[in-house]
Amino acid sequence: MGLRNLIKRRLAANLGQPSGFWGLFVGQVLNRVNSGPIIGTLSTLDAAKGATVADIGFGGGSGLRILLDQVGPSGVVYGIDPAPVAIRRARLQFRREIREGRLRLQQVNMSQLPLPDDSLDGVTTVNTIYYIDDGELTASLTELARVLRPGGRLVVGLGDTDHLGTVPWRDVMLLRPLDEVVDMITAAGFTISDHRRVGSSSRAFHVYVATAP
């Protein structure tokens, strides 16, 4: 196997479950290559000052900075990711915000959130659901409906399925038709209130906004 192929395979393997050196490296790469989709998705949440919100599957952590800016010094951001390497990196990157209690990190899957009912005003999750099987995604969406207050907003960002079907790392992803994703979100009790695209080509990223029951 050539070096280029080896690097591609290591990167692909670390997209859904980052760990060790490659996981750290993937975090940096994701922050750079996903900056458009991350900004597009998180700006759609448009959280109020003082709100309590979460970015789930934050990976390289650039979304945490965006949410911290949205909610301001009186708000709280939960950074949730099951990967130890993502948590370690965020601990180093956001020392001050963690000390001030403005950023709270939790190393868990989104199907089992250690948060009380109705405790969040908003949740964002970008480029995560393709790494989660149907059973766990269904449980995760039910869990998000539980922790969001009634009327709270869930914003899901995901790549275009046709486009993702052509990328070299497609084999590590569960590529669901968008209609199926929408059905799964609404089956958990959410109402989809908006679908917008980030970018102008047919590959443009999809952002779904859903309101919690």
Ligand SMILES: C[S@@+](CC[C@H](N)C(=O)[O-])C[C@H]1O[C@@H](n2cnc3c(N)ncnc32)[C@H](O)[C@@H]1O
């Ligand atoms: C491709 S990265 C996306 C990171 C970032 N949101 C971005 O768009 O660049 C996928 C992230 O989802 C996380 N993840 C995987 N399974 C998850 C689950 N069940 N619940 C929450 N996060 C999960 C991974 O640890 C990883 O950090």
